[in-house]
Structures are given as structure tokens and as C-alpha cells.
Amino acid sequence: MTDQIVPDTEHRGLVARLPQLPRDLAQLARFDRPIGWWLLFWPCAWGVWLSGGGAQLALVAWMLLGSIAMRGAGCVYNDIVDADLDRQVARTAVRPVASGRVSLAPAWCWLLALCAVGLVVLLQLRWQAQLVALGSLALVAAYPFMKRITWWPQAWLGLVFTWGAPVGWFALRSDRLDVLAALYGGAILWCVGYDTIYALQDREDDALVGIRSSALRLGGHVKAGVWGFYGGAVALWAFAFWLLRHDWVALLALLPVALHLVWQAASLDPADADNPLARFRSNRFAGALMAAACLVVGAS
Secondary structure, eight states: OGGGOOOSSOOOGGGGGSOHHHHHHHHHTTTTOTHHHHHHHHHHHHHHHHTTSOOOHHHHHHHHHHHHHHHHHHHHHHHHHTHHHHTTSTTTTTSHHHHTSSOHHHHHHHHHHHHHHHHHHHTTSOHHHHHHHHTTHHHHHHHHHHHHHOSOHHHHHHHHHTTHHHHHHHTTOSOOHHHHHHHHHHHHHHHHHHHHHHHGGGHHHHHHHTOOOHHHHHGGGHHHHHHHHHHHHHHHHHHHHHHHHOOGGGGGGGHHHHHHHHHHHHHOOTTOSSHHHHHHHTHHHHHHHHHHHHHHHHHO
8 A cells, every 4th residue: 555655745747847956845845646635725714704805806916915924934834843753654755855856955045934934924914814824823833843742733734724714714804703603613524534634644654653543543434534534524614604694595505515525524435545635635626616616605
């Protein structure tokens, strides 16, 4: 099974055409794997569109840029902290820092450059959203250490990776925090579900080197766990819609994303090397379906 594991950083597309150092920096920020920034971005769009402010295309575009930059910064920071562990895991051993292709000094400089882009985006938001966005920094800084101290680093990632939902909400309004809480809670469970699927790729290596994950903790009950996480996510999203509209028809907007998550959980095969990665990547479409639901319900 280990021989079938695909490294999480590869030469592809425009990244493959870059000279060596820019290519390594692009891989360090995972520009070759856009799924990460889509997963970070969609909760931002949910918060904006469910708030009822309309399409807000300029704001959403800024948040997409911020998601790309800050997801890249998070990956660089994670790789700096985890370099020793990454060398011991087949999928991550070829990462630029772990493999030695990029030393710590340029990695830190690249991290600061990406954060500078994030700062430009932050300054486009109203002050309430700026404060909320800055509130995530402690969570982000602590995340790489969670896999060392808890079996549920995916839950911590859920707090971090879906923080865009409150940022997007506060970019336009500061009331109806009950709706926001339900939206954010569902987003966290969604993230725990898809990152548990992602962690299935590393179970053997993680067990050997002492890295903890929900996929290891759940053992043979991974599918049941994913069903539970996704079911809880849909329930909380339905609650958010109900609190906002008190209209059963509004809940129909959730049907496409709910059916997609049902497909993921039902077709998940933890024993197949390729199946979990495909299910994980399909969450870019789950996020888009949820965004469409938020736009419809928020505008109605």
C-alpha cells in the first residue's frame, strides 16, 4: 500500500515549468494542490453569502486571494515545524523542507511574504472582520503541534480551516450570532469529516512514527465516524438556515450538498489507496454546493 501513496507535492501544470527554487517555493505553499485553498475559501463565501448582503463579488474575490496566500503560509509554517516528522512519512518525505531542497531561512522569508499578501487582504475588511480574522492566529500557530498531543488534530484543523465563515459574516454584519454559530459548527464537522478521510492515506506511517489522527483513533469505525461528522454538519447547517428564515422550503437548498456528502460516506473505501484521496478532493464541489445554498437562502 505504501508504494501506491502519491506524494502530496508534485511537479504539475505551471509549477512544473518554473526554475528549481521558485518551483520548490510554489510546492512549499502547495500551489500545485489547489484543493487546500478551495477548502479554506468556501467557508468565507458561506459567511458572506448567508449574511444576506448579496453577491459581494469584490469582497469574495479578496477572500479568495487571502485564502490562497494564507493557506500557503500555513503550509510553509507547518512544514517548518514538522520537517523531522515529514521525513519519516512516505507521502511527505519529499516536501521541500523535509527533503532539504529549501533551507529554513528562505522558508521563513517565503512565509513572511505570503503573510504580507494576507495583510493586504485583511486591510480590505471592516474593522470587526479584521479583529475576527486576527483571532485565528493563535489557533493556526498551535495546529502543527496538535497531532503530537491529541488523537483529534482534525477537530483543531476544523476550528482553523473554517474560520473564514465568521470572517465573511462579520465583513458584512455583526448580529444574528446564533445563525453564525450553527453555520460555523457545521463547517467544523465537515472539516473533521473530510480530513479524517485524508488522514486514511497515512495511517500506517503515522502509527509507526507516533503521529495521532482521527483516522487512527476511529480504527475500523472510520466510515461510521465520517457518516456522523457529515450528518452533524448537515444538521447544523439546516439549523442555521431555519434560524435565519423559519421556512422549511429553505432547507431544500441543502439537498445537493447533503446528497454529495452521502455519496462520499457511502462510497468511502478505507482499504483502497486511491479512494480516500478522491473522496477528499471532491469536497471542493461540496463546498461549492453549500456556497450556492447560502447564496440562495441569504438572498431570499
